[in-house]
Amino acid sequence: xxxxxxxxxxxxxxxxxxxxxxLVPTMGALHEGHLALVRRARQSAGPAGTVAVSIxxxxxxxxxxxxxxxxPKPLARDLEQCEAAGVDLVFAPxxxxxxxxxxxxxxxxxxxSRHLCGATRPGHFDGVCTxxxxxxxxxxxxxxxxxxxxxxxxxxxxxxARDLDLPVEIIGxxxxxxxxxxxxxxxxxxxxxxxxxxAPRIRRALEGARSLLxxxxxxxxxxxxxxxxxxxxxxxxxxxxxELVDAETLQPVSPIKRPAVxxxxxxxxxxxxxxxxxxxx
Amino acid sequence: xxxxxxxxxxxxxxxxxxxxxxLVPTMGALHEGHLALVRRARQSAGPAGTVAVSIxxxxxxxxxxxxxxxxPKPLARDLEQCEAAGVDLVFAPxxxxxxxxxxxxxxxxxxxSRHLCGATRPGHFDGVCTxxxxxxxxxxxxxxxxxxxxxxxxxxxxxxARDLDLPVEIIGxxxxxxxxxxxxxxxxxxxxxxxxxxAPRIRRALEGARSLLxxxxxxxxxxxxxxxxxxxxxxxxxxxxxELVDAETLQPVSPIKRPAVxxxxxxxxxxxxxxxxxxxx
Numbered sequence: 314x315x316x317x318x319x320x321x322x323x324x325x326x327x328x329x330x331x332x333x334x335x336l337v338p339t340m341g342a343l344h345e346g347h348l349a350l351v352r353r354a355r356q357s358a359g360p361a362g363t364v365a366v367s368i369x370x371x372x373x374x375x376x377x378x379x380x381x382x383x384x385p386k387p388l389a390r391d392l393e394q395c396e397a398a399g400v401d402l403v404f405a406p407x408x409x410x411x412x413x414x415x416x417x418x419x420x421x422x423x424x425x426s427r428h429l430c431g432a433t434r435p436g437h438f439d440g441v442c443t444x445x446x447x448x449x450x451x452x453x454x455x456x457x458x459x460x461x462x463x464x465x466x467x468x469x470x471x472x473x474a475r476d477l478d479l480p481v482e483i484i485g486x487x488x489x490x491x492x493x494x495x496x497x498x499x500x501x502x503x504x505x506x507x508x509x510x511x512a513p514r515i516r517r518a519l520e521g522a523r524s525l526l527x528x529x530x531x532x533x534x535x536x537x538x539x540x541x542x543x544x545x546x547x548x549x550x551x552x553x554x555x556e557l558v559d560a561e562t563l564q565p566v567s568p569i570k571r572p573a574v575x576x577x578x579x580x581x582x583x584x585x586x587x588x589x590x591x592x593x594x
Numbered sequence: 595x596x597x598x599x600x601x602x603x604x605x606x607x608x609x610x611x612x613x614x615x616x617l618v619p620t621m622g623a624l625h626e627g628h629l630a631l632v633r634r635a636r637q638s639a640g641p642a643g644t645v646a647v648s649i650x651x652x653x654x655x656x657x658x659x660x661x662x663x664x665x666p667k668p669l670a671r672d673l674e675q676c677e678a679a680g681v682d683l684v685f686a687p688x689x690x691x692x693x694x695x696x697x698x699x700x701x702x703x704x705x706x707s708r709h710l711c712g713a714t715r716p717g718h719f720d721g722v723c724t725x726x727x728x729x730x731x732x733x734x735x736x737x738x739x740x741x742x743x744x745x746x747x748x749x750x751x752x753x754x755a756r757d758l759d760l761p762v763e764i765i766g767x768x769x770x771x772x773x774x775x776x777x778x779x780x781x782x783x784x785x786x787x788x789x790x791x792x793a794p795r796i797r798r799a800l801e802g803a804r805s806l807l808x809x810x811x812x813x814x815x816x817x818x819x820x821x822x823x824x825x826x827x828x829x830x831x832x833x834x835x836x837e838l839v840d841a842e843t844l845q846p847v848s849p850i851k852r853p854a855v856x857x858x859x860x861x862x863x864x865x866x867x868x869x870x871x872x873x874x875x
Contacts, residue, residue: 320759415843417705418723418757424698442699443758450759476699477724478601478731562696 314395315402319410320451326402330363333455335484338448341368341405342385342499343394346489350458351398353486357456366395367448368405373412374440379583385499404451411447420446420477422469425563429465429576430587433553441466442473449481456482460489462496464574464589468563488588490516496588508581511549518543519575519590526592533557533567536575536592544579553578553585560591570594595676596683600691601732607683611644614736616765619729622649622686623666623780624675627770631739632679634767638737647676648729649686654693655721660864666780685732692728701727701758703750706844710746710857711868714834722747723754730762737763741770743777745855745870749844769869771797777869789862792830799824800856800871807873814838814848817856817873825860834859834866841872851875 315330317323327334335358337350347366354364368391375381388405395403420442425431431438449457459467471483489497494516495509504512522540530536536557544552558565560572569592576589596611598604608615616639618631628647635645649672656662669686676684701723706712712719730738740748752764770778775797776790785793803821811817817838825833839846841853850873857870 413757415705416757417703418701418754419704420699420701420758422698423700424696447757447759450761453761473699476694476697476728477701478728480731480734 314392314400316392317402317404318406320406323402323404323406323451327363327452330401331361332363333358334363334365334452336448336452336454336457337364337366337400338445338457338459339366339368340370340384340499341391342387342502343368343391344489344497344499344501346460346462346497348394348398349489350460350486351395351400353484354456354458355399357458357482357484363401364399365402365404365452365454366400367452368403369408369411369444369448371411371440371444372408373443374437376434376437377583380585383503383583385502404448411444419443420473422472425465425469425472428556428558428563428565429554430578431465433578438466438469442469445470446473446477446479449479454481456484458484458486461485462488462498462588464576465563468561494520496586498586500584500586503584504581508549508584511547512581512586514543514547514550515577515579515586515588519577519588522575523590523592531568531570531594533565533569540575540577544577550579550581553580557592595673595681597673598683598685599687601687604683604685604687604732608644608733611682612642613644614639615644615646615733617729617733617735617738618645618647619726619738619740620647620649621651621665621780622672623668623783624649624672625770625778625780625782627741627743627778629675629679630770631741631767632676632681634765635737635739636680638739638763638765644682645680646683646685646733646735647681648733649684650689650692650725650729652692652721652725653689654724655718657715657718658864661866664784664864666783685729692725700724701754703753706746706750706753709837709839709844709846710835711859712746714859719747719750723750726751727754727758727760730760735762737765739765739767742766743769743779743869745857746844749842775801777867779867781865781867784865785862789830789865792828793862793867795824795828795831796858796860796867796869800858800869803856804871804873812849812851814846814850821856821858825858831860831862834861838873 315326317326335354421439426438493513495513518540522536555577557575573592578587596607598607616635702720707719774794776794799821803817836858854873859868
């Protein structure tokens with residue numbers, strides 16, 4: 314496995330590696346969810362292609378300095394996991410190698426980012442779009458794999474690829490969960506034992522609300538009320554948002570006539586977790 | 595010479611053409627200035643490479659609807675000129691082939707675009723950055739040639755290439771002028787005969803101000819005053835802006851210690867013309 318710490322090193326390493334190049338952009342603190350993305354990347358690249366992983370805790374997508382500072386950075390362990398998973402190339406730069414002090418170019422999205430995380434994390438998706446576009450360019454990636462857990466991120470990156478005519482295939486991969494249903498996230502390790510035990514409630518609240526479909530329910534309010542009730546029964550969590558949005562436009566919708574997404578973000582202490590379920594119409 | 599009117603056609607044509615691909619992005623209404631860019635592109639591509647020209651009057655970079663509507667569009671003549679100049683491929687799409695009705699991704703620049711045209715044409719450089727990035731991606735360009743006449747545009751595109759790690763070499767080419775000194779522009783044909791006769795004044799005003807350097811003048815005010823005086827002597831023109839900025843940051847500067855740019859935009863009726871001179875420190 315090759316390792317690059319700067320754009321220059323990355324270009325040098327890439328020159329000796331065969332196309333197609335399939336990238337898995339991560340912020341490190343790798344877990345089974347990331348490894349599933351790596352396997353999906355290998356499937357897309359083929360045995361002879363290149364599977365690349367970027368590990369970069371991107372400062373410009375963090376809206377809360379504390380969240381950035383507390384983000385886990387177990388680099389040695391991440392590299393071991395990549396090696397064991399058959400990754401060909403890891404790019405793990407410092408922030409100074411990615412951003413000039415006088416950087417002034419931003420890629421922004423103005424529609425799909427209005428709700429959900431976009432509403433409660435100002436500038437977050439500008440930071441995501443900008444860094445992902447940089448990574449696509451640095452790797453000259455042919456395809457990239459992202460987790461469906463970050464449903465809004467995936468929709469926005471697909472939109473970026475479409476609107477900027479990027480020559481990159483965007484591949485979504487289903488959310489990987491813990492045995493108790495909690496969506497895997499690098500932030501889970503920061504939960505206290507009590508909070509960790511309570512957190513599968515997020516998934517149950519969303520799944521429970523979804524079951525209203527079988528009674529023919531189509532207006533948004535009952536879904537939101539059911540999910541909110543179950544979330545608010547927790548003595549620990551605080552709801553950041555709970556929204557029911559169109560699956561394509563990510564705008565609030567009622568009644569449900571096309572595929573929709575019921576999505577939540579909650580705080581356990583200062584740890585923020587997200588999850589969602591899709592609602593077929 | 596090959597011709598493509600849609601991204602799909604462009605991809606098909608490019609598949610049969612050799613790298614490197616050197617792009618000259620234009621809005622059509624080609625003149626000798628554009629043809630100089632094409633020759634520069636050939637020099638960069640080599641005899642075996644591909645010289646491509648895009649002809650697209652990009653609606654999202656126009657801040658005044660009247661300016662967009664009046665922009666000349668002599669496509670047949672443009673194609674003849676490209677053919678005669680040895681261009682290999684022309685891409686001339688309609689706006690609907692370039693932008694989805696629900697497009698929502700914008701590339702923006704926040705520092706170099708604060709003054710000059712960026713201050714008087716809101717949204718202009720967002721539109722320029724966005725379309726140029728799309729063209730780079732569509733052509734998979736290895737290099738692109740831009741006129742130095744649009745000094746702020748060139749600086750912003752270089753910044754975009756740097757900040758987004760674009761694998762595209764940005765090549766600037768000196769301003770081409772009419773025999774009387776007027777910078778060539780597709781908008782010149784829209785000048786009335788009286789205005790056309792007066793317009794070389796812009797260049798003279800800027801050159802005249804620059805001559806203050808030989809008296810050891812370094813503070814901005816005398817340069818601006820000298821140029822303004824000569825411009826305001828015209829019975830026709832209206833000054834849009836007249837600024838003296840650092841050549842790299844494009845922020846107003848005084849005294850001049852590093853290379854600087856004295857730049858003007860003026861209106862003759864509704865025709866807006868720009869020009870600049872560089873001031874060595």
